[in-house]
Structures are given as structure tokens and as C-alpha cells.
Amino acid sequence: MNKIFNKTKWKKITATVLIFQLLHMFLLSSFFQTHHVQAQTDITVVSDELKSAVLMDAMTGQILYAKNADAALPPASMSKMMTEYLLLESVANGQLAWEQTITISKYASDMIGSGQQLAEGRQYTVKDVYRQLAIYSGNDASIALAEAIAGTEEQFVNMMNSKAKELGLSDQTYFANSTGLNNSELREYSALAPNVPNVPGETLLTANDAALLARNLIVDFPEVLETTSITEANVVESDPTSLKMVNWNWMLEGWKEYNNNFTEFAYEGLDGLKTGHTDEAGYCFTGTAERDGMRLISVVMGAGSEPERFRETKKLLDYGFNNFEKKTIVKAKSTLEQLTEVEIKKGVETKVPVVTETSITLLVGKQFDEATDVTIEAVALPEDIVAPIETGQKVGTVTVKYTSPSGEIVETVNLIAEEEVEKAGWFRLFLRAIKNFFVDIFEGVKNLF
Structure with missing residues (x-):
């Protein structure tokens, strides 16, 4: 009887030990699988010096890489992507026409920063002002378009924030003006811009929201890439003697055809989208490139120099194109x-x-x-x-x-x-x-x- 008992007891002990061993192996396996996924998320793609970065698949909105992507940061002129969206929407719904002329206000013509190519009181077509915005990141152009669409920049800012909610941008994102300049600087121009100082706070954008805004822009209005891919152009398209403007985007594939300082940054398939820089924001860039039917959107914020933002963008895009591919599951x-x-x-x-x-x-x-x-x-x-x-x-x-x-x-x-x-x-x-x-x-x- 004792032999039978001992034999039964021994079987139970052996089974218990085996169960614990199997459980231990399962837990180890689960740990390493989880660790593998986490390591993929935390791999070093961009410099530690960057404040935030995102890589997104334009087709699905799938995030392929993210670093501090939900931090609300000053985006500088990347916020002009919303100005572009609202303009293209206004043209699409018939509120504005490309050949329609608009008169440049003193506030727009005197605006600081990039641009400063539109003369007060002069009339330009909507298309020419849009090209000045999309190619040369003109602050004067951004304000002129905001006034043409909404009457005042303050009213246009309300439209920007309403559209942000409609497009699904997070509550952390906020637009304070049409240009991405610091409102504290614009208040120095309060005599020229009595409305803008009434808008509280400063423009903030997360890297995730910048990518989502870019995705909405190129999905809803893919024609935007026809303009953002232009390397250089005349301010007045029909006048070859008018001032020249050069695209701030050094990564455009079109720069490969030129023997200049931008050639080394030219990236295959890159055709947009928006640069940005202020002292507070650092150097920022939302880029997009397409290869073999796969379009990616990259965002870098807070780079320390102009070349650095493009080198970091290259790292992001290379990571995406080298490590991912399209797969039809169903x-x-x-x-x-x-x-x-x-x-x-x-x-x-x-x-x-x-x-x-x-x-x-x-x-x-x-x-x-x-x-x-x-x-x-x-x-x-x-x-x-x-x-x-x-x-x-x-x-x-x-x-x-x-x-x-x-x-x-x-x-x-x-x-x-x-x-x-x-x-x-x-x-x-x-x-x-x-x-x-x-x-x-x-x-x-x-x-x-």
C-alpha cells in the first residue's frame, strides 16, 4: 500500500515539477517575444538630440517609428500645412478660384521672416500667392491667403483649429496664427495686426499630428505635391522677369539635376512637404517620399541645424523603405x-x-x-x-x-x-x-x- 502511495505521490511531484518547468519556459518565451516587440519600437533610428520624430505609412496611417511623438512643440512653418489645406479646400468648394486676384494688405507685406516678396497694394492671383507659400514658405503669402479666405487672420485661426478637430488631430495641437511664427513676436506688429494678438497662446503641434495633417493634405489634395516638388520658380508664374524663389526643402529629388549644395541631400522619390524654423522650434521638417508604390511621411522636430533636419529625415525614410513592405492580407x-x-x-x-x-x-x-x-x-x-x-x-x-x-x-x-x-x-x-x-x-x- 505504501509502495502504491509512494509511487502515486512521486508521479504527482514529477508532474508538478514538469508543469513548473513548462510554465517557466512559457514565461521566458513570452518575455523575449514582448522584449523583441519593445526593442523594435525603441530602436535608435534618429539622433538623441531631436526633440521628436515620427514615420508614418501614408496609405494606412500606420506608425512605423515614433520618438516623443505626443509632445506638443512649436512647429514653426510646418503649421502652414493647415493653411495649405484650407486654401485647397476653398478652391475645391468654389469659394476661391486659382486665377482670382487678391490684394496684398500692409500687414501681409510687412510680415517678418521668410517671404517678403509680395508688395502692399499689388494684386496677385491666388495661384501665385499659393505657390509663394508652398515653395518659398512665405509668411506674407500665408497671411494674404488667410485674409482672402476668412477676412481676418483671427477668423482664419478659428477655422484652423476647427479643421484640426475635424481631421482628428489631438487636443494638444493648437494654432495661434497662419504662419507658425511666435505670437509674442507678432504682438510687436499689433498696429498692423490688431486681431492676431487677441488669439491666446502659441502654436503647438505634436509630431504625430504633423504626420496626420500631412496625410490628410496629400490624400485629400494630392495635387499639392505638384507644387511642393518645385525646386525654384518665379514669384509671378507668367512673368519670367519676376523675383526668383528657391524651395527651402533641400531633399527634393529634383535637386539631383543641379550641381549645388543641395545635391547631396536630394532623396529618391521625395516630393514634399514642409520645412519650418524659429529659434524656439529649432529646425523642423515634414517630408514625404514614394518608392515602388509605398509612400511614407516623416516628421522631425527640434533639430539643431538645417542640414541636420534633412540628415535625420533620411535616416527615418531609409529605415522605412529598407525594413517594411506592402502586403495584401485580405x-x-x-x-x-x-x-x-x-x-x-x-x-x-x-x-x-x-x-x-x-x-x-x-x-x-x-x-x-x-x-x-x-x-x-x-x-x-x-x-x-x-x-x-x-x-x-x-x-x-x-x-x-x-x-x-x-x-x-x-x-x-x-x-x-x-x-x-x-x-x-x-x-x-x-x-x-x-x-x-x-x-x-x-x-x-x-x-x-
Whole structure:
């Protein structure tokens, strides 16, 4: 009896030890997997001297790299991306026309900082003033456009902050003027700008919000890149004798054609977007480049010098293009093994085959393993799906979860009916009800034994 007891006891002890060993191995494995993801997020891509940085996939908004990305910092002229957005929106909705002329106010023409090429009282086309803003980052152009759109810069600032909320920018982001200059400096011009000093605070933007603003700008108005990619141009497009302006963006691919100081910074596929500099902000840059159908958006804030902001941007973009690739996880109009059909009520057929409405494409790491990094869940709509059913009608959803180096990415698309299903007549439904009644009785009886 004791032998049996001891043998049983020994088996229990051995099993307990094995369980603890397996648990220990599992915890170690989980730690290293978590540590691996964290290390991917915390890898050193940009200099420690940068105040913040972000790398975003323009197609999905997926963040590929972030450093201090939620810190609200002065963005300098990067805030002009919002001025550009509101202008392009005004042209799109017919409020302004490209060939319409606007008269430059004394406040705009006397504005400090970049620009200073628009003369007080002179008329310019909206397009010429826009080009002066997008190519040369003109503060005078930014104010002239703000006044043309909203009447005063103060009213335009209200539009900027309203649009920021509409586009989903965080509450940390705030616009105090149309230029990105410090309001404390603008108050020295209060005789010329009686409205702007009434706007409290200073312009602040997070790197995440700068990237999101840039994404909205180039997705909603892709034509902006036609202008931001111009290396140099005349202030008045139709007058080759007018003043020349040179783009502050040294990374434009177009600079490769020139033998100048910018050639070494020229980056393949880069066609925008917005530089910025003040003493408080340091050197900032929101860039965007496209290669092989993949467009990235980079943001650097608080660089110590003009060349540094471009060198740090190159590091970010190189990291993105070298380590990530586009991958279609779910194809459009495809049948998924997770859910091939859904049940319907009151139809000629009791089920309908389903397919995905659109595709799901993600930017994934080059070491991507679909078997371990992705989960796909397909479900029918929670409510009853009742005939008649039309082809293409939504009947469910597909959710893809991807464990990326920067965190979990979740994308959802609709499941739709692949074919139509007519509503059944009352007699068919009556016979089906009788059949189901006897099937239920049979199953109930079968379960008794």
C-alpha cells in the first residue's frame, strides 16, 4: 500500500515539477517575444538630440517609428500645412478660384521672416500667392491667403483649429496664427495686426499630428505635391522677369539635376512637404517620399541645424523603405475560409455565400510571418439577416489584427453577399417550419440515448 502511495505521490511531484518547468519556459518565451516587440519600437533610428520624430505609412496611417511623438512643440512653418489645406479646400468648394486676384494688405507685406516678396497694394492671383507659400514658405503669402479666405487672420485661426478637430488631430495641437511664427513676436506688429494678438497662446503641434495633417493634405489634395516638388520658380508664374524663389526643402529629388549644395541631400522619390524654423522650434521638417508604390511621411522636430533636419529625415525614410513592405492580407472579392457563407432568414435559400468587399493591405516588416503575426476574424452581422438579399449587401465583417513592431494594427472590411437571395413564399416557409420541427424532435430524442 505504501509502495502504491509512494509511487502515486512521486508521479504527482514529477508532474508538478514538469508543469513548473513548462510554465517557466512559457514565461521566458513570452518575455523575449514582448522584449523583441519593445526593442523594435525603441530602436535608435534618429539622433538623441531631436526633440521628436515620427514615420508614418501614408496609405494606412500606420506608425512605423515614433520618438516623443505626443509632445506638443512649436512647429514653426510646418503649421502652414493647415493653411495649405484650407486654401485647397476653398478652391475645391468654389469659394476661391486659382486665377482670382487678391490684394496684398500692409500687414501681409510687412510680415517678418521668410517671404517678403509680395508688395502692399499689388494684386496677385491666388495661384501665385499659393505657390509663394508652398515653395518659398512665405509668411506674407500665408497671411494674404488667410485674409482672402476668412477676412481676418483671427477668423482664419478659428477655422484652423476647427479643421484640426475635424481631421482628428489631438487636443494638444493648437494654432495661434497662419504662419507658425511666435505670437509674442507678432504682438510687436499689433498696429498692423490688431486681431492676431487677441488669439491666446502659441502654436503647438505634436509630431504625430504633423504626420496626420500631412496625410490628410496629400490624400485629400494630392495635387499639392505638384507644387511642393518645385525646386525654384518665379514669384509671378507668367512673368519670367519676376523675383526668383528657391524651395527651402533641400531633399527634393529634383535637386539631383543641379550641381549645388543641395545635391547631396536630394532623396529618391521625395516630393514634399514642409520645412519650418524659429529659434524656439529649432529646425523642423515634414517630408514625404514614394518608392515602388509605398509612400511614407516623416516628421522631425527640434533639430539643431538645417542640414541636420534633412540628415535625420533620411535616416527615418531609409529605415522605412529598407525594413517594411506592402502586403495584401485580405484580397478584395475573396472567399475566406473563416466564413464562407452566412445564414439568412425567410429566403428561398437558407444561406448565402459571402466575399470581402475590399482588400486589406498593410505595411509589414521584412521578417513578417503571416502565420504568427496576423489573426483574421470573420463574423456575420449580429442581427438577423432577412431576405431578400441583394448582391453586394453587407452581411458581416472581417477584422485583421497585425502585431507590428510599433504595436497592434486593427483593420476591418465588410463581408458582402456574393449573390442575391429572393424572399421565400409562405408555403415554402411553412414546409420548412414543419421540417425543422421534426428535425428538432428527432435530435432531442437522439440526445436522450
